[in-house]
Amino acid sequence: GQSLEQPSEVTAVEGAIVQINCTYQTSGFYGLSWYQQHDGGAPTFLSYNALDGLEETGRFSSFLSRSDSYGYLLLQELQMKDSASYFCAVEDSSYKLIFGSGTRLLVRP
Amino acid sequence: DAGVIQSPRHEVTEMGQEVTLRCKPISGHDYLFWYRQTMMRGLELLIYFNNNVPIDDSGMPEDRFSAKMPNASFSTLKIQPSEPRDSAVYFCASRRPGDTDTQYFGPGTRLTVL
Numbered sequence: 001g002q003s004l005e006q007p008s009e010v011t012a013v014e015g016a017i018v019q020i021n022c023t024y025q026t027s028g029f030y031g032l033s034w035y036q037q038h039d040g041g042a043p044t045f046l047s048y049n050a051l052d053g054l055e056e057t058g059r060f061s062s063f064l065s066r067s068d069s070y071g072y073l074l075l076q077e078l079q080m081k082d083s084a085s086y087f088c089a090v091e092d093s094s095y096k097l098i099f100g101s102g103t104r105l106l107v108r109p
Numbered sequence: 110d111a112g113v114i115q116s117p118r119h120e121v122t123e124m125g126q127e128v129t130l131r132c133k134p135i136s137g138h139d140y141l142f143w144y145r146q147t148m149m150r151g152l153e154l155l156i157y158f159n160n161n162v163p164i165d166d167s168g169m170p171e172d173r174f175s176a177k178m179p180n181a182s183f184s185t186l187k188i189q190p191s192e193p194r195d196s197a198v199y200f201c202a203s204r205r206p207g208d209t210d211t212q213y214f215g216p217g218t219r220l221t222v223l
Contacts, residue, residue, distance in 0.1 A: 033210055042200060042217055043152070048210035087152065094165060095140070095209060099152040 002026045004100035006088055011106045012078055020073045020086050020103045028093025032064050032071045037102070038084045046073070046086075075105075083107045111135070113215035115201050121221045127189040130218045132201030133182055140204040142212060143176055143186050147197045158184065191222045 004024045012018040022032065031050035035043040049055055049064035049071060061074040075082055085102040092098060114133040122128055134141050142157040156166040158178045166176070173192070178184040188195055198219050202212040 031210055042214040044214065045211045050210070091209060096154055096157065096165065097142075097212060098154075101151045 002090075002092070002098050004088055004090060004098065006086075006100045006103045008101070009104045009106070011108060013108050014078055014080060016078050017074065017076050018078060018105065020075075020088075020105070022071050022073075022088035022100055024069050024071075024088070024090050024100075026090045026092055026098060029066070030091040030093065030095070032062070033089045033091065033097065034060075034062055034073045035087045035089060035099075036084050037087065043087060078107050080107050080109070113201055113203055113213055115199075115215035115218050117218060118216060119219050119221075121223065122191055123223050124192055125190045126222075127187065128191045128195075128220060128222075130186040130188075130199050130201075130220070132184045132186070132215060134184070134201070134203030135205075135213055136182065137205065138203035138213070139181075139206045140212075141178060141184050142202040142204075143184070144200040144202065144214075145197045146200060146217075152200075155186070188220075191220075193222045196220055196222050 006022045031048055033048045034046040036046050037043045047062040049062050054063045059076045064071040085104050087102045088100045089097040116131045139160050143155040144152055146152045155168045156176045161178045176186045198217045200214050200217045202214045204212050
């Protein structure tokens with residue numbers, strides 16, 4: 001089967017750093033993506049890792065370890081607008097995205 | 110550029126009625142995906158097309174669901190007959206040729222079946 005595990009909820013303070021972990025077990029693997037979704041909105045692409053290591057895009061970074069079937073999204077200098085759900089997604093061998101159940105991030109003042 | 114366009118944004122219907130959801134992908138994108146999102150099941154891929162051809166429909170829950178893509182700029186997802194358990198947000202997404210990592214999602218259609 002195919003499964004992705006990520007925490008259901010994370011709470012952090014404005015200005016802090018938060019890490020959202022994702023472990024996966026899939027039949028094929030091309031890469032790990034992260035999407036952000038605000039309440040009532042559509043998922044929007046944040047980052048993608050195909051190779052091991054850290055990818056940085058502004059305040060957001062994403063890490064992948066293929067040998068550990070593990071990745072994380074790191075959000076720095078948290079802002080209130082970062083309160084949203086964050087989904088990890090594995091691209092399998094047929095170019096489909098398999099989404100995790102999402103992590104709801106609440107940023108407090 | 111306009112993003113992915115979906116219509117209607119909200120649909121309320123009664124059990125047994127036919128529902129048709131519409132999607133216009135971003136111009137030039139060659140992949141189109143239909144997803145369903147519920148609290149219980151999360152974001153599920155229903156079907157996807159490449160160059161207007163259905164590639165994988167293994168996520169379509171039942172024969173009551175069907176999808177078509179008659180041309181590169183239009184796709185429909187039809188539910189006939191609809192049931193209350195079909196209530197969900199349905200998203201359409203598209204992807205550029207050769208771009209394997211990014212899908213662009215439309216705003217979604219919130220379907221309520223009474």
